[in-house]
Amino acid sequence: MNINQVRYFEAALEEGSFSAAARAQFVTVQAVSKAIADLERELGQPLFIRENRCVRPTEFGQAFHVKALPVLAAFEDLEAFAETYDEDEDASPMRILLCAPPFPNNEVVVPNIASLLGKAVGINVTMKLSNSRDGVSALLSEQVDAIITIGVCEHRGIECIPVGTMQTGIVVLDSHPLAKRASVGIDDLNQYPVLLASEFDDFAQSIMSIYRECGLKSESVKVSTKDTDFELGRFMEEGGYVFCANIPPLFKGIDNLAVVPIDQDHVEPVPICICALKGKDMPQYKALVRMASNPAVLMSIM
Secondary structure, eight states: OOHHHHHHHHHHHHHSSHHHHHHHHTSOHHHHHHHHHHHHHHHTSOOEEEOSSOEEEOHHHHHHHHHHHHHHHHHHHHHHHHHHOOSSGGGOOEEEEEEOOOOTTHHHHHHHHHHHHHHHHTSOEEEEEEOHHHHHHHHHTTSSSEEEEESOOOOTTEEEEEEEEEOEEEEEETTSTTTTOSOBOHHHHTTSOEEEEHHHHTTSOOHHHHHHTTTOOOOEEEEOTTOTTOOHHHHHHTTOBEEEESOGGGGTTOTTEEEEEBOTTTOOOEEEEEEEETTOOOHHHHHHHHHHTSHHHHHHHO
16 A cells, blocks of 8 residues: 555545546546555455446445545655755755646656756755646745746746757547557648647647647637546547647556657647746756756756
């Protein structure tokens, strides 16, 4: 048993479905489903009754919930203590939010990125996944020291520095007509609906907005990460696609999905930016920008 299994269990119980729990935890539905299935196997009893569009706790699941709540609260207190404990002021960690949609294995990838950044800059870095809207709010209220955005973040109180670019692709079901293509162009995409996440696409420059400027005319299906009624699986089954970073290893081992790159005639470089409050003198931030501006270092992290 591990703490993420308990965390995902509590999220599923609170949200009422695995898909809603995944959105709340910034992980994939597969990650939540697998974690809970592994936990049930280890406990030897089912925690949920799985219905068509929701889940509800079994009697054992409800009893487990009562025991799990104080354990989870104690663990979060321990995490907070570890993140805020300073032997001296210089030991304070740099708090960063990665503003990106949930992606497969992000619960492993994001801490690894933080570790690599910290080693490259020589400071302690903590990193969590967030959407753009919450990331900007956390930065403006100084809950975090910096955010990393995919696309330029334009806000009068924020300094946004592009440090590199990212190649893009789409995610579709492996049964989709485009799944077997070596690459796709704008005209290919215009035949199918595309997912528009309001916390990202309405709040800052995004992959979607960049391709709209280049002639993308796909019908947008707008959702919020807090929309518990939206079924991503059904959207994908009906031919929908989602823009993504063209990093196929991120999706390795995920059944039924295919990553297809945008072809060279249509691909647009999407900036990766590091953002901090304007006028805030923070040596760690300057060091982070210098490091990330080195293409060799950036590529080793990405």
